[in-house]
Amino acid sequence: MNSIINYFKEKRRLFLSWLLSYVIIIIIALLISSIAYIQAVRVIESEINDSHVTMLNQLKQTVDTKLNDIEKILKTIMLDKNINKQNDEIIDPIYNISMLDAISTIKTCEISNSFIDDIFIYYPNRNMVVSGNGTCGYLEYFDIYYKGKITDKTAWINFLKKKHVKEFCPMSSLNTENPNMGGIVFLQSISYDNYTKDYATLGIVLNNKFLEQSLSSFNGIPEGNSVIVNSKNELVAALKKKINFDVTDFKIEDSHGIKSYKNGKSKFELVYINSDIVDWRYITIIPRAVFAKKARDVINVMLLCTLLCLVGGFIAAFIFAGRNYNPIDNIMQIFLKTGKFKFDKRLSEFKMIENSMLNIIDENKSIVLTLEQQKSVLKSNFLNRLVKGYIKDSVALDDIFNTYGIEFKGKDFILIMFELEGLGVIYSPNGSRNEENAIELAHFVIENIMEELINKEYDCLFFEVDQAMVCLVNSEKLSGDNQDNIKNIIINGKNIIMDKFSIQFTCSFSSMHSTLEGIPDAYRECLEAAEYKLVIGSNNIIRYSDIHVFESNSFSNAYSIEVQQQFINCIRAGDFIQAKQVMNRIFEKNFVNSNISLDMARCLMFAIINTMLNTINDIYTVVDNKFLENLNPVHKLIQCKTVYEMKEQMDSILLKIEDYNDTKKKGTSSSKIKDIMAYIEEHYYDHNLSVSSVASEFDLNPVYLSRFFKEQTGEGVLNTINKIRMEKAKVFLKDIELNIKNISEMVGFLNSTVFIRTFKKYEGITPGKYRELSNIEYNS
Numbered sequence: 001m002n003s004i005i006n007y008f009k010e011k012r013r014l015f016l017s018w019l020l021s022y023v024i025i026i027i028i029a030l031l032i033s034s035i036a037y038i039q040a041v042r043v044i045e046s047e048i049n050d051s052h053v054t055m056l057n058q059l060k061q062t063v064d065t066k067l068n069d070i071e072k073i074l075k076t077i078m079l080d081k082n083i084n085k086q087n088d089e090i091i092d093p094i095y096n097i098s099m100l101d102a103i104s105t106i107k108t109c110e111i112s113n114s115f116i117d118d119i120f121i122y123y124p125n126r127n128m129v130v131s132g133n134g135t136c137g138y139l140e141y142f143d144i145y146y147k148g149k150i151t152d153k154t155a156w157i158n159f160l161k162k163k164h165v166k167e168f169c170p171m172s173s174l175n176t177e178n179p180n181m182g183g184i185v186f187l188q189s190i191s192y193d194n195y196t197k198d199y200a201t202l203g204i205v206l207n208n209k210f211l212e213q214s215l216s217s218f219n220g221i222p223e224g225n226s227v228i229v230n231s232k233n234e235l236v237a238a239l240k241k242k243i244n245f246d247v248t249d250f251k252i253e254d255s256h257g258i259k260s261y262k263n264g265k266s267k268f269e270l271v272y273i274n275s276d277i278v279d280w281r282y283i284t285i286i287p288r289a290v291f292a293k294k295a296r297d298v299i300n301v302m303l304l305c306t307l308l309c310l311v312g313g314f315i316a317a318f319i320f321a322g323r324n325y326n327p328i329d330n331i332m333q334i335f336l337k338t339g340k341f342k343f344d345k346r347l348s349e350f351k352m353i354e355n356s357m358l359n360i361i362d363e364n365k366s367i368v369l370t371l372e373q374q375k376s377v378l379k380s381n382f383l384n385r386l387v388k389g390y391i392k393d394s395v396a397l398d399d400i401f402n403t404y405g406i407e408f409k410g411k412d413f414i415l416i417m418f419e420l421e422g423l424g425v426i427y428s429p430n431g432s433r434n435e436e437n438a439i440e441l442a443h444f445v446i447e448n449i450m451e452e453l454i455n456k457e458y459d460c461l462f463f464e465v466d467q468a469m470v471c472l473v474n475s476e477k478l479s480g481d482n483q484d485n486i487k488n489i490i491i492n493g494k495n496i497i498m499d500k501f502s503i504q505f506t507c508s509f510s511s512m513h514s515t516l517e518g519i520p521d522a523y524r525e526c527l528e529a530a531e532y533k534l535v536i537g538s539n540n541i542i543r544y545s546d547i548h549v550f551e552s553n554s555f556s557n558a559y560s561i562e563v564q565q566q567f568i569n570c571i572r573a574g575d576f577i578q579a580k581q582v583m584n585r586i587f588e589k590n591f592v593n594s595n596i597s598l599d600m601a602r603c604l605m606f607a608i609i610n611t612m613l614n615t616i617n618d619i620y621t622v623v624d625n626k627f628l629e630n631l632n633p634v635h636k637l638i639q640c641k642t643v644y645e646m647k648e649q650m651d652s653i654l655l656k657i658e659d660y661n662d663t664k665k666k667g668t669s670s671s672k673i674k675d676i677m678a679y680i681e682e683h684y685y686d687h688n689l690s691v692s693s694v695a696s697e698f699d700l701n702p703v704y705l706s707r708f709f710k711e712q713t714g715e716g717v718l719n720t721i722n723k724i725r726m727e728k729a730k731v732f733l734k735d736i737e738l739n740i741k742n743i744s745e746m747v748g749f750l751n752s753t754v755f756i757r758t759f760k761k762y763e764g765i766t767p768g769k770y771r772e773l774s775n776i777e778y779n780s
Contacts, residue, residue, distance in 0.1 A: 015325040022317030030306055037302040044298055049258050052271040052284055060273050060282050062214050066115050067277040070204055073109045074188055077202055080105050107132035115210040122160050122201045160201045163189045168278055170236045184236060211237035224286040231279035379404040383463045389520030409459055410476040415522035416509040418446050418469040419530055421538045424502030442503050443469050450493045490541055506533050508542040533642060564611050571615045576658035587647055605643055612650055631656055673712045684724045687748045691717045726762045733771045740767050
């Protein structure tokens with residue numbers, strides 16, 4: 001019990017309120033169900049009553065049908081002329097014949113109606129009784145057929161002489177006027193249209209078994225009883241002879257219905273209905289306990305179901321309340337962990353969550369406000385990521401476009417990029433405006449002028465990417481034929497900007513792409529076109545479609561080894577005039593009189609720079625370090641953005657070297673090769689042995705040493721060192737007591753993995769495999 005109380009204490013108000021709500025719903029449902037059950041009990045009682053009334057009504061119809069047949073018999077006998085003749089005192093000759101006919105008629109009526117035991121006609125004026133069995137004196141008839149059943153025959157005869165109109169007399173041995181003749185006697189006085197005033201009396205004795213069987217057939221309750229009484233509450237017939245109360249006490253006024261009756265401690269329900277033919281009343285007597293048994297069973301079932309529903313409902317309410325509360329509890333725990341939840345015992349969980357959500361909404365509003373303030377920056381950042389191909393989800397793009405107010409009317413796109421080359425009149429080193437503001441102003445000028453011109457025919461969107469202005473052109477009427485028109489618009493805008501602001505810029509634009517996924521490709525095309533200014537120079541308009549790539553123009557044809565060597569030899573020989581002529585021929589062949597690809601131009605540019613630097617390093621040993629520091633050829637050549645700038649720098653470098661070469665000569669010593677080889681042989685085991693250490697040992701430039709050594713020996717210094725080490729290693733590998741790691745350290749390798757890789761490079765197999773093969777050869 002304590003655990004249950006603690007559980008409820010741990011749960012907050014929301015859980016208890018939900019639990020209480022579920023319980024109230026269950027109680028309401030039970031109340032409604034109880035009302036329905038009560039109504040069902042009433043319906044059941046009504047159905048039970050209706051069933052008893054129906055059965056009683058069937059009993060009435062069955063008996064009334066037979067009683068109606070008595071009416072027919074009455075008419076048949078009263079209208080029969082032979083029977084009427086028997087009342088005459090004068091005996092006609094045909095009396096005997098008519099008497100036989102009368103007896104035959106009566107007998108026929110008895111035989112055709114099985115519920116009739118006897119039919120007789122009492123003629124008072126002749127003291128004679130006629131029946132289906134024949135004729136005889138009235139005393140003899142009752143002595144023969146009803147012997148011992150009539151105690152006072154005189155009283156009975158006097159009763160028969162009275163006037164009777166469709167009178168049913170219940171027979172009782174206790175009543176001299178109502179003798180027990182085995183059943184109910186129907187009496188009817190017969191009058192005649194002649195001079196006599198006496199009456200004949202028709203008597204029809206009903207079979208008592210017929211009534212008892214009828215009462216038994218339509219009595220559905222064994223504990224009950226069915227009776228028939230007349231208007232005087234005299235018992236006409238009864239299913240059970242033993243009756244616990246006096247039927248004469250019945251006080252019923254309605255023609256049919258149900259009435260409660262109490263006799264001492266016994267309670268009964270009387271279901272009754274009046275006959276339509278005679279003054280009889282059919283009554284079914286049902287003990288109240290039996291009558292209410294079905295209703296009590298339903299009530300007991302109802303109470304049991306209600307109890308089960310209450311217990312099960314409370315358990316279900318507890319379970320569902322706990323299950324529904326768990327998500328709320330989880331949400332509260334999440335808020336608690338994130339620090340967005342303020343716990344207050346005075347408030348319900350929903351109120352605390354509401355307060356936390358309001359705080360979050362306020363924070364979100366603040367964030368949205370900040371985002372709105374930075375929307376332009378975010379928009380530019382989004383477009384940067386779009387053109388660079390960082391956004392792949394095309395479904396999310398529609399929502400992002402709506403967020404930033406971007407609408408593309410057409411499916412085709414062209415990307416244009418503007419790169420500043422000169423700020424013109426808007427910037428002066430001695431002016432008040434700094435360079436950063438000047439660049440921003442230049443971008444503003446380019447954007448506004450170009451946007452105004454392009455928007456006249458197309459839709460465009462300007463934004464900044466990596467310090468360059470980018471314009472995304474889109475329109476429904478955009479097609480491949482519009483590129484020339486766009487180029488003319490850009491030329492017009494470029495002239496306006498140049499005339500008014502003297503701003504120089506390179507413009508490159510892509511080919512047309514038909515999907516959003518093609519925008520990153522368009523941006524790459526712009527970058528490639530912009531890089532082509534390396535070939536054609538700055539301050540130009542470059543279309544990606546104008547770039548030509550010639551597959552057949554190989555690098556060896558553009559800048560052959562012979563040409564490189566010729567250039568180097570000219571500088572070595574001091575023939576700088578010839579060196580300039582060689583360089584001029586290279587530029588004229590590849591950049592002036594040829595459409596060279598961007599990749600080829602870039603390779604050729606770096607190749608020329610590499611040749612120039614190698615040549616300068618070649619003369620490093622005979623040139624003062626101070627001179628080379630002032631010359632700084634590496635920095636000057638790498639900083640060149642176009643081949644034309646590079647040519648100017650190379651002309652300048654050659655001129656300065658030429659001036660310096662006039663005062664100094666370079667010299668070399670062939671004996672140094674032997675010294676270098678001897679030094680390598682002596683120090684092959686030193687893991688620090690390298691080109692730099694050898695050059696340092698002989699006071700030479702490492703690059704010059706490598707080139708000088710290769711020219712003299714045909715191999716590089718590092719290659720020679722590795723070959724000597726591998727030869728030594730093969731000798732050591734024959735000694736099986738030495739492992740690979742020891743051998744690698746003995747030949748100058750700190751890492752056995754590097755040694756194994758180097759050995760395999762020069763020998764084609766691993767050291768272990770070499771040792772294995774050597775042992776096989778030695779053993780064989």
